[in-house]
Amino acid sequence: GAARPRPPGGGGEQLRLLRRDEPVRRLLRPLLQPPYSFHFEKPLPPTAAPPPPADARRYQQLLPAPQPGTYVVQMPKDKVFRVPPPENARLFQHYTRRARRRARCSCARVCSWLLLALVLLAAALAASAAVVYLVFKPRQPDYTLLSLAVSGLGGILGNASSTAAPAPVAFSPEFDATVRADNPNGKIGVHYEGGGSHVAVSYGGVRLADGAWPAFYQGPRNVTVLVATAKGLGIRFSERLLGDIAAAGRLRSVPFDVDVKVPVRLQVGGVRTWAVPVRVRCAVVVDRLAADAKVVSKSCRVKARFLFWKD
Incomplete structure (x- = not known):
């Protein structure tokens, strides 16, 4: 038969390009459905393609004309967005872990600064306390009970010695405790505050009288003798306790307990500290229940909560 005319401009090379691109077109032909288009920059060989279906031709008429040298690939919408790419999940996990690490690092940083x-x-408070201790050398004041005058209990001996049953009598005892306060500190003064102070005298655990500590200032290296008064009103003793006090009076050995609680402020140079309670408990024995009673024995114990307070 007659020979097929060759296309101008190297027909053999174009035929090879057509054969090479034929598998690509065969695979993409079933996907030529509306509505999305993707453009891939690649030279398009001048070959004749089979005519598209009627629906595709009508849709292509509505689309803008593609630039020369490009492929037009149309894919269904459900095939494009149905499954997200796996790298999105990896990126989400990566950013989530990084945010958690940053939050943990911020919390740990705040706790570290607070602890520091x-x-x-x-350390600053310890250094200040050490300086105060080395410079001022604070020492605890010393307290001594010199005497305890008793009044209002003289009728106990006569009431207990009667043969008849003792009638219930109310007593109003009064105690005057003479105390010697010694401040051995050379650079520290002591402020005794009367408000909030309390003095109590008891016998065998029974409260007999209450009073207050006098307010005054005691300078450095000072010795002050003061009198603290405690009074009771309408005290009624049981028969057993009345007999015990009368027997102790006949033996000239009557024991009493004196408890003192007083707020104290220290004067360190020009600085006055906060109020700290000082407690003093004295066990004293007198020879008789009278105003001129003499102390037979005594022992006092002091409790103070000052820092670095030395006995």
């Missing part, structure tokens, strides 16, 4: 501030504050 507390340690520095404790």
Whole structure:
């Protein structure tokens, strides 16, 4: 038969390009459905393609004309967005872990700074206390009960010695405790506050009288003798306790307990400290129940909560 005319401009090379691209077109032909288009930059060989279906031709007429040298690939919408790419999940997990690490690091950083501030504050307080101790050398004041005058209990001996049953009598005892306060500190003064102070005298655990500690200032290296008064009103004794006091009076050995609680402020140079309660408990034995009673024995114990307070 007659020979097929060759296309101008190298027909053999174009035929090879057509054969090479034929598998690609065969695979993409079933996907040529509306509505999305993707453009891939690649030279398009001048070959004749089979005519598209009627629906595709009508849709292509509505689309803008593609630039020369490009492929037009149309894919269904459900095939494009149905499954997200796996790298999205990896990126989400990566950013989530990084945000959690940042939150943990921020919390740990705040706790570290707070702990460091507390340690520095404790170190500063310890250094200040050490300086105060080395410079002022604070020592605890000393208290001694010199005498205890008793009044209002003289009728106990006569009431207990009667043969008849003792009638219930109310007593109003009064005690005057003479106390010697010694401040051995050379650079520290002591402020005794009367408000909030309390003095109590008891016998065998029974409260007999109550009073207050006098307010005054005691300078450095000072010795002060003061009198603290405690009074009771309408005290009624049981028959057993009345007999015990009368027997102790006949033996000239009557024991009493004196408890003192007084707020104290220290004067360190020009600085006055906060109020700290000082407690004094004295066990004293007198020879008789009278105003001129003499102390037979005594022992006092002091409790103070000052820092670095030395006995």
